[in-house]
Amino acid sequence: MSKQHEEVQLPAEDLEQFVFEVFSEGGLPDDHARIASNALVTANLRGVDSHGVVRLEPYIENIEGGGFNPDPDITIDRSGPSSLHVDADDGLGQVATDAAMEATVEAAAETGAAFASIRNSNHFGTAAYYTQKAARADCIGFAMTNVGPNVVPFGGLDPFFGTNPLGFSIPTQRSFPITLDMATSVVAKGKIHVAEEEGDSIPDDWAIDESGQPATEPEDVEALRPVGGPKGYGLGLLVDVCSGLLSGMGTSPEVDSLYDDYTSPQRVGHFVGAIDISAFRDVPAFKSDIDQMIEGLKEIRTSDGIEEVKLPGEIEAETREKRSAEGIPIGSGVYDTLGDLGERYGVELP
């Protein structure tokens, strides 16, 4: 969100209720609308505004355009004790993936570990939403998704894989699980948009321009670079194979954008997994070890201006606490868009 615009602060419950009602009026069954609205507002609470209520508009446009099925018949088949096939029936990615992770955690409780492949899906928001669900059930949770092509493979000049994010959560004794939700590119696409809005240049290792040279202005960006060169390239490939090929959807080049065409489904694949801690360790002993690791990390010397080493997901947990108390800041552009959506469906924006 651009800093030159005014912001309003909305209580999370009010914002979530608004999004719920819009989804509901848009044709989602109540239980689906609950999950989708909670997933979006949870992203805002954690400070991941790029994946929060700003996505309500394209979701609604896709529902109205016929691209997204508002009332999907989600099926979950257990092909083996530890393998699940989930069909999202062209609905919102959030609804199918939430159901998939729930079933995966249940299967992992029986077998020790389980994975679900999700097909015929659309944009699923943040991976962290599902991995944290698994962590609440004392599992190490994993989630990934493919994305339309916007990252060059190492050594290449054309985009092939997408930012293909990879997320995991690890249960702790603290108030939040350790959580990493990372694009396999140097930066997520959202950081380019932020730089563009703020009129900033970007570091020359983030992206390339049309001719394959380093892009230093956001408007010249043709494709992103993988994080760590061959490492991010390889991880992005893994995410695509697990998300797109285990599900039979195809890799990133076959995935449609959330924005370009509202009349056809994106045909995204996801992959989620859960490793049940109790199949390997006594859970309290494991969490006590995690706490000892955290204490060790907190004791080490830090760079200038850094108070202490943060855990993956700790800044997001702090933001969540703050925004839960103070409300979620919504920029005027997003606020206006939400207002328009509300008007369309006769739902009042707080």
Add this chain to the structure above:
Amino acid sequence: MSKQHEEVQLPAEDLEQFVFEVFSEGGLPDDHARIASNALVTANLRGVDSHGVVRLEPYIENIEGGGFNPDPDITIDRSGPSSLHVDADDGLGQVATDAAMEATVEAAAETGAAFASIRNSNHFGTAAYYTQKAARADCIGFAMTNVGPNVVPFGGLDPFFGTNPLGFSIPTQRSFPITLDMATSVVAKGKIHVAEEEGDSIPDDWAIDESGQPATEPEDVEALRPVGGPKGYGLGLLVDVCSGLLSGMGTSPEVDSLYDDYTSPQRVGHFVGAIDISAFRDVPAFKSDIDQMIEGLKEIRTSDGIEEVKLPGEIEAETREKRSAEGIPIGSGVYDTLGDLGERYGVELP
């Protein structure tokens, strides 16, 4: 290996037989010596000389010093349909991890996916050795291990986690599986050693010196940096939790070096996994999709001087083909050390 030294070329089979005989004389049962020698020479064949026969000396020193148990009683307990506990009984990491992956692949064939936690282990060589074994059984294979502390967490100035490598392999229709075997640091420790031997400076984002400033000379390196900042930090943490805490061994700070003390075991933990393709897709259809993905990658434009986009593991597969035909180059320093080890046990180096 330094370029100013002379090299000899040894046929892979001769080198492997030599290593086998040294291990055998060192007290390893024949079947264990076969696995350990094959794992080391396979690393050399793939061009990963830092994890090849150069490690024979510290392994032998640890066996002689009492740190490594040459004849371990490796146990494999299946705590659940998809979870295995492997005790390496302080033997070589290669022997226990090879057995663990074999059992994991068998379990995954029954359930769809399985993982093994390996405790009381030592240095296991390359992750790729085990992940490629899984890929040969039409699984996506994963392997990881913790390592003594030598990488700073993001924002920190002291090492906490190790280079904690993470590997995976994906089966293909080609002559080799897609394979990534990556340190979660910007570079593996071996690259610092190579720069030191060659008298080169290093880029300022690889490592820090004692005061926490960027190290540009190899001899000033106090600790490595995680790849992609918070991303590599988070992945290294995940590797440590899965390797060290699911096994009950503890995290990197509790892992001993392979070199510092030959009288006590390293107390390393590993974690391997297999996802059985057939639980999710028809295997030939999956491999055909993989081939189509590869063709897509090969078609894209490349940077100057790069002929085509390479798959993860493709350069190593090419090196393997070349070295299988022409022999493995061994620098004079390593050759002399191997010769000394051979003399100690009455085994002739070819």
